Amino acid sequence: MKKILLLFIGLALLSCKETTLFEGEYIYYADAAVLQVGNNAIYGVILNEKTKELNAQAKSFKEAPTDGVLVQVRGYIVPKPEGEEGWPNSIEIKEIISVKKQNSDLNKAVILEQKGYVED
Template identity: 55%
Template sequence: MLSIAFISCKNDSKTEETTIETKTINVDDPNRTEKQNDGLTLLKGEFVYYADAAVLQTHREVYGVVIDDKMMELNNMAKAYKKEPTDYATVSIRGKVIPKPENEEGWPFRVEIKEILSVSASNPETNNVVKLESK
């Protein structure tokens, strides 16, 4: 009798169904915040400005940065965290991502900085800088 009870309990498979509720984001939702409606993108990554070229490298993409007053402001903030002019600074910005004009060289997308959220020193282990020296 004990073995029958044991076997019947073992055959009682747990068939609980797990339902995952997905939330759809409606871009026209009136409850969206002002920042969600402004068309800007939050980007976090490594920023460098050197020799009239500004670059933002995120974990996924590399962007050319539009050189304007806001980029210069970011560069001035980043200088405090650089040892060499070619060093990167870790930044968090909000900006407008725009495609590069077809007749120009560079990365497929550019970012025009609209808001600077944070600037900090880059991890020296990931700061892949090539230094050219003449001997």
Template identity: 50%
Template sequence: MKQVLIVLVTFAMLFNCKNKKEDTKITQEPSSTEKVATEANGLTLLKGEFIYYADAAVLETPTEIYGVVIDDNMHELDKQVQPYKKLPTDMVPVEIKGKIIPKPDNEEGWPFRVEIKEIVKVSKPNLEDNNVVTLGK
């Protein structure tokens, strides 16, 4: 039980720090380097690490963090990343096509959300990039 609590606190601290950094960009559009390819239908190809844990889904790219709209496509992506996860808090590299939308003003979270429209690729995580600290047995 203590291990789970430590992991959750560490996870919350990690994302809380990143959230503070993002607060300065609330009124800005996602960076142009983030948009790898935008199609005529308004979908954007995004590459990053995905996690769905405790009813929150996040896509972290090299320059932005997006909340992910929880719908059938997000649940399908979560099913596809499960074989690559050793712990529930592991993030898995993915490529998706989605629609970037600003978050509602009355809600907390990252300035932009992504609604997954197509799952392009799910990759095996690089174990050398694992920055998770675990305590105990």
């Protein structure tokens, strides 16, 4: 009986995934979210309940909908399924550690507006 119990405990421990700490600029706009970690790594963010919670916390730090916030989150890297569009890897957020306002000078998004063009 002890051996069976130890076997189940061992299997349970092996099946648990280790979450990773991610720290960077989080941007959510128009039903899409990304997390830029460092200067080069950009991940898509899987939209789930934790993402909704993060968006709610981030709202108070944003001046415009396109503004980013600084976050620390824990989660898993999920590779993009073959044949789908998007970033090569996404993050599935499991825990929100902190949300802070971004430096206002770095939070200036370039917003392009398309003007109508009429030919003579």
